[in-house]
Amino acid sequence: MSAKPRIAVHKFASCDGCQLAFLNAGEDLLTLAELVEIVHFPEAGPLDPAAKVDLAFVEGSVSTPEEAERIRAIRRHSRVLATLGACATAGGLQALRNFANAGEWLAGVYATPETVAALDTATPIREHVKVDFELWGCPVNGEQVLQAVRDVLFGVSPAIPDEKVCLDCKRRGNPCVLVTRGEPCMGPVTRTGCGALCPAMNRGCYACFGPAENPNTAAFANRLEGLGLLPDEVARRYHFITSQAPAFRAAGKKEAKDETP
Amino acid sequence: MATDCTLVAELRFLAAADRQRLIEALREAGYAVHGPRVQEGVIRYAPVERIEDLPRGWRDIQEPGRYRLRQTDENRLFAWAAPAASLKPLVFPPREILFHARRDADGRLRFEAADGAAPKLAVLGVRACDLAGLYLQDRHFLQGAHPDEAYRRRRRKLFLVAVHCAHPADTCFCAATGDGPVARYGFDLAISELEEGWLLEARSHAGQEILDALPTRAAGETQRKAAEAAFRQAAAAQRRRLPGGDLPARLGGRLDAELWQAVGRRCLACGNCTAVCPSCFCHAHVEETPLTGARTTRLRQWDSCFTAGHSLLHGRPVREDTASRYRQWLTHKLSGWHEQYGRSGCSGCGRCITWCPEGIDITAEAAAIAGEEA
Numbered sequence: 156m157s158a159k160p161r162i163a164v165h166k167f168a169s170c171d172g173c174q175l176a177f178l179n180a181g182e183d184l185l186t187l188a189e190l191v192e193i194v195h196f197p198e199a200g201p202l203d204p205a206a207k208v209d210l211a212f213v214e215g216s217v218s219t220p221e222e223a224e225r226i227r228a229i230r231r232h233s234r235v236l237a238t239l240g241a242c243a244t245a246g247g248l249q250a251l252r253n254f255a256n257a258g259e260w261l262a263g264v265y266a267t268p269e270t271v272a273a274l275d276t277a278t279p280i281r282e283h284v285k286v287d288f289e290l291w292g293c294p295v296n297g298e299q300v301l302q303a304v305r306d307v308l309f310g311v312s313p314a315i316p317d318e319k320v321c322l323d324c325k326r327r328g329n330p331c332v333l334v335t336r337g338e339p340c341m342g343p344v345t346r347t348g349c350g351a352l353c354p355a356m357n358r359g360c361y362a363c364f365g366p367a368e369n370p371n372t373a374a375f376a377n378r379l380e381g382l383g384l385l386p387d388e389v390a391r392r393y394h395f396i397t398s399q400a401p402a403f404r405a406a407g408k409k410e411a412k413d414e415t416p
Numbered sequence: 417m418a419t420d421c422t423l424v425a426e427l428r429f430l431a432a433a434d435r436q437r438l439i440e441a442l443r444e445a446g447y448a449v450h451g452p453r454v455q456e457g458v459i460r461y462a463p464v465e466r467i468e469d470l471p472r473g474w475r476d477i478q479e480p481g482r483y484r485l486r487q488t489d490e491n492r493l494f495a496w497a498a499p500a501a502s503l504k505p506l507v508f509p510p511r512e513i514l515f516h517a518r519r520d521a522d523g524r525l526r527f528e529a530a531d532g533a534a535p536k537l538a539v540l541g542v543r544a545c546d547l548a549g550l551y552l553q554d555r556h557f558l559q560g561a562h563p564d565e566a567y568r569r570r571r572r573k574l575f576l577v578a579v580h581c582a583h584p585a586d587t588c589f590c591a592a593t594g595d596g597p598v599a600r601y602g603f604d605l606a607i608s609e610l611e612e613g614w615l616l617e618a619r620s621h622a623g624q625e626i627l628d629a630l631p632t633r634a635a636g637e638t639q640r641k642a643a644e645a646a647f648r649q650a651a652a653a654q655r656r657r658l659p660g661g662d663l664p665a666r667l668g669g670r671l672d673a674e675l676w677q678a679v680g681r682r683c684l685a686c687g688n689c690t691a692v693c694p695s696c697f698c699h700a701h702v703e704e705t706p707l708t709g710a711r712t713t714r715l716r717q718w719d720s721c722f723t724a725g726h727s728l729l730h731g732r733p734v735r736e737d738t739a740s741r742y743r744q745w746l747t748h749k750l751s752g753w754h755e756q757y758g759r760s761g762c763s764g765c766g767r768c769i770t771w772c773p774e775g776i777d778i779t780a781e782a783a784a785i786a787g788e789e790a
Contacts, residue, residue: 186707301707308709314702318687318723321773325691326510326718330458330500333773334483343686343773357456368724369738371684378684378774 160209163195167215173240174198176297207232214239218277230284241293245365246399249277293363293396317368324351344370365397372406386410419591421647428632431613436467441629442538451540458500478585480775497585498765502546502694511717518711538575544596548763549694555757556697578603582646587766592657595763597650608643656779659786664751666786680739687720689768695761721745
């Protein structure tokens with residue numbers, strides 16, 4: 156038996172995009188294959204979902220009864236369990252059904268809804284099992300993922316930044332799109348990790364890395380309204396890809412409620 | 417009290433048509449030249465080749481939380497206030513490699529310093545507020561017990577062309593901090609800009625050499641008077657000011673004021689004020705290790721007293737809420753610095769007001785907290 160650490164990459168309800176952090180890693184993927192044994196990674200080939208592993212990455216949210224069972228089994232045979240991306244960490248786009256009548260949506264979309272085994276909600280992995288660390292983003296930052304693997308191999312906790320996108324945005328020297336153009340950029344409440352990618356491309360942040368530490372969602376909601384957004388539009392900025400992060404869930408609900416007469 | 421806006425006795429006049437010659441003289445002296453340029457909706461320092469690269473006729477509109485540009489048909493290149501970034505990124509880069517470490521075949525760690533080369537760099541159009549900011553950066557990085565080598569290498573290669581400021585923004589208050597609008601120190605050459613050309617003064621040996629290479633003539637008394645009048649007007653036009661009196665003592669006696677909580681409810685703790693501040697110097701060390709684990713790179717990057725990480729002690733942030741972080745920033749800037757560096761940390765550039773997404777005004781907060789009507 157190999158003495159190398161064993162790694163698994165599991166897929167739940169998601170678009171598969173975050174797994175590309177590994178598949179698109181180029182030379183680093185070869186390095187990874189030398190350093191660890193990749194025992195389960197369906198998108199890449201290896202299949203052994205029940206294998207005992209040192210580090211399991213989970214992409215996607217829990218969206219079906221089968222997934223709710225499967226995540227508990229994975230937790231039992233994984234020493235360290237990490238989420239990979241916005242869906243696993245904060246619900247993803249599919250979690251928007253948590254704010255609606257999921258059954259009605261299902262019936263409206265599918266011809267035979269009774270053949271679709273879906274839960275009424277799509278929920279982050281954290282709400283089902285203990286998670287050791289979370290990697291945010293839609294998609295994740297590939298460099299951050301590999302740095303996290305490196306840290307785990309060293310036996311230390313990955314240093315995952317929790318500060319606001321603005322910190323990285325100013326380090327990059329981007330002119331602030333909110334201040335110069337009135338763009339409703341979510342950077343001031345959003346966790347960095349992307350390196351302020353969207354503002355560097357001259358567009359506003361859409362909060363795909365979820366809330367930063369200590370986000371002032373209430374004051375920022377007022378600011379967004381000052382820029383011309385209606386409460387419902389503000390709510391949708393908080394309830395987008397990372398709506399199940401508690402700070403954004405609460406902020407969006409408050410805005411949606413404020414609009415109700 | 418009116419701000420002193422008198423200029424030195426020895427002023428030389430360079431006609432507008434000859435302004436390109438300054439860039440040429442600097443390049444001939446071996447300097448890479450940075451100057452203000454209009455880029456991505458802001459005026460900021462960037463490499464310039466020709467005088468046409470400078471923002472001729474451009475004006476800025478700066479208000480709390482808002483920055484816009486507009487173009488006029490004026491022949492001036494410096495008719496705007498503080499650019500989006502100060503000199504800080506040029507001497508204290510936002511992210512900088514300190515050293516690399518690798519493990520050799522015997523398992524020992526080997527350290528190698530980062531590349532230390534710094535080019536000769538001339539910067540055109542530096543305002544008095546930013547020269548004061550640079551003085552404060554110098555105090556921090558150079559004049560302590562352990563001068564910062566990387567900073568020193570860059571700093572000593574700087575040639576600074578100041579512009580006495582005739583166009584303050586709504587957010588400016590350099591007259592109140594005593595740092596402007598006329599630059600008094602820290603430059604090699606200074607420009608007083610008139611529609612027909614520049615009045616130049618040299619303040620260093622290097623500056624005098626450049627000035628001697630330019631086709632100037634003695635400035636006229638009318639020109640001097642026009643320039644001085646414009647600076648007096650620039651000082652008088654400023655509406656904002658910091659509270660007077662012994663501000664460190666006044667703020668020190670108000671550490672428990674309810675107003676900190678009030679500003680904490682508005683502040684986003686996004687750190688933009690500290691990033692754009694010409695004097696803020698706080699930084700964090702981060703490590704980047706490639707997957708192989710055979711080597712690692714240690715970087716220094718801008719940090720902010722508005723992050724949790726900045727106050728992390730034994731795994732817990734000492735300043736958990738925004739009110740305590742804002743209080744740390746304001747009291748350090750306006751009182752702690754007096755003890756540390758012999759003066760206030762604020763030079764009145766107004767950037768923290770302009771670039772705050774919430775438009776929080778340091779002068780209004782300081783006045784309210786110190787118990788004064790704004």
